[in-house]
Amino acid sequence: MLAFYKSLLGQQDKLFRKTIRSRAFDTAVSSEQSQGQKVNVYLERLPRQPMDRAFMAFLKGLPEPSTEVLQAIAARLLKAPTSASRLLAAVVSRHPIDEVAAELECDTLPLEFFPRAFLQPMAEALVQCVGHGVRREVDGKTICPYCGSPPQVSVLQDDADTRGKRTLLCSLCASAWSFSRSCCPQCSEQQAEQLQYHETEAWPHVRVEECRSCQTYIKAVDLRNNGLAVPLVDELASVELDLWACEQGLVKLQRNVLGF
Numbered sequence: 001m002l003a004f005y006k007s008l009l010g011q012q013d014k015l016f017r018k019t020i021r022s023r024a025f026d027t028a029v030s031s032e033q034s035q036g037q038k039v040n041v042y043l044e045r046l047p048r049q050p051m052d053r054a055f056m057a058f059l060k061g062l063p064e065p066s067t068e069v070l071q072a073i074a075a076r077l078l079k080a081p082t083s084a085s086r087l088l089a090a091v092v093s094r095h096p097i098d099e100v101a102a103e104l105e106c107d108t109l110p111l112e113f114f115p116r117a118f119l120q121p122m123a124e125a126l127v128q129c130v131g132h133g134v135r136r137e138v139d140g141k142t143i144c145p146y147c148g149s150p151p152q153v154s155v156l157q158d159d160a161d162t163r164g165k166r167t168l169l170c171s172l173c174a175s176a177w178s179f180s181r182s183c184c185p186q187c188s189e190q191q192a193e194q195l196q197y198h199e200t201e202a203w204p205h206v207r208v209e210e211c212r213s214c215q216t217y218i219k220a221v222d223l224r225n226n227g228l229a230v231p232l233v234d235e236l237a238s239v240e241l242d243l244w245a246c247e248q249g250l251v252k253l254q255r256n257v258l259g260f
Contacts, residue, residue, distance in 0.1 A: 002237060005258065007063030012121040015058070019125035041126040041147050041173070043092045043119060052085045058118045059084065069110050076104045077114065091115035109259050116172075117257050123147050123173035142185050144170035145177055150254040151185055153235040154209060154220035164224070169231055171254045184211035185218060186253050198244075205229055206238045208245050217245050218253045236260065 062074045077084040080103070087100045091112065101108045127146045143150055152171035159165050166181040183190050189211050197220075198208040205226035210217045219241060221231040235256060242252065242260050252260075 001239070001258065004063055004065040004067075005233075005236060007065055008117060008257075011058070011061055011063060012117065015054070015118070016121035016125045018054075019122045020129065040145075041123065043123060043126075043147070046092075046122075048085070048089070051088065052081070055084060055088050055115070055118055056081060059114060067110075069106075070113060073104065073106050073110055074114065076106070080104065087111065088115045088118070091119065109255075113257065113259060120172055120174070120257065123149075124175075127173045127175050142168075142179065142188070144168075144173060144175055146170065146175045147173045149173065151179075151218065152254050152256060153231050154179075154185070154218050155223060155231050156181075156220055157223040166220075171256070174232065184214065184216070186211060186216045187214040189213040198241075200241065200244075203234075203238045203241060206234055206241060208241055208250075210245070210248075210250060215250055216253045217250045232256075 056078065059074050059077050062070065066074075077087070083100055083103050087097055089095075090097045090100065092115070097108055097111060101111050104111065147170060149170050149172035151168035153169050155167045155169060155176070156164050157167075164181065166179050167176045168179045168185060169176050179185060180190075182192065182195065184195060189195065191213075194212045196210040196212060198210060205222045206229075207220050207222070208217050209220050219235050219238065221229050221234050223229055223231075236258060239260050245252065
């Protein structure tokens with residue numbers, strides 16, 4: 001799994017650098033930027049045809065350590081460029097991909113890997129290019145203030161003003177924003193008895209943060225216990241914590257790019 005992820009990062013790095021060099025972000029930045037107000041990125045504003053071509057190239061470059069399931073789906077997408085285009089458009093617009101999955105005769109979870117892995121480095125590059133926005137909430141669920149995606153992992157660390165400050169890292173653009181330690185990022189529950197934390201000796205710096213109100217969880221990486229930890233990587237590597245949480249009947253707030 002980690003060998004595949006390492007190869008994937010190399011492919012994503014190329015996309016990130018290409019996006020940084022391009023002027024694609026001009027069409028994806030919110031209109032408020034010119035007035036010095038909040039800045040947000042909107043992937044749906046990017047030109048479709050260049051995006052589709054880049055997505056097909058991404059499919060062709062699928063790293064060798066991938067699974068047989070992913071290889072089979074990539075082959076089907078390459079043979080059906082129209083379906084690939086519809087898949088990308090659906091994910092960009094945050095619409096269901098069930099119809100495309102039915103056409104390709106595959107499950108939605110592995111199918112979602114491709115547009116998500118493709119869009120992650122582009123979204124990260126766009127956010128770096130256009131700057132940062134402000135925190136916003138939609139339907140009580142706190143999402144990334146820059147691209148509107150749900151958080152992937154919670155991070156704890158000390159800073160000059162706050163001990164154990166909590167930040168959330170975006171599952172798409174990898175941006176970070178401050179968030180209360182005593183609040184569920186899914187349903188905004190704040191009652192202490194409803195917020196539980198689970199730790200294990202196998203991963204002393206990673207814990208499961210459970211909300212009993214909505215039955216969801218998010219993993220937290222404590223940089224005070226391991227300053228060399230890389231939150232997004234350690235979140236993915238600690239898959240046994242996800243398996244345990246699943247056995248407890250919990251639902252992950254946001255699966256990582258590999259579907260765990």
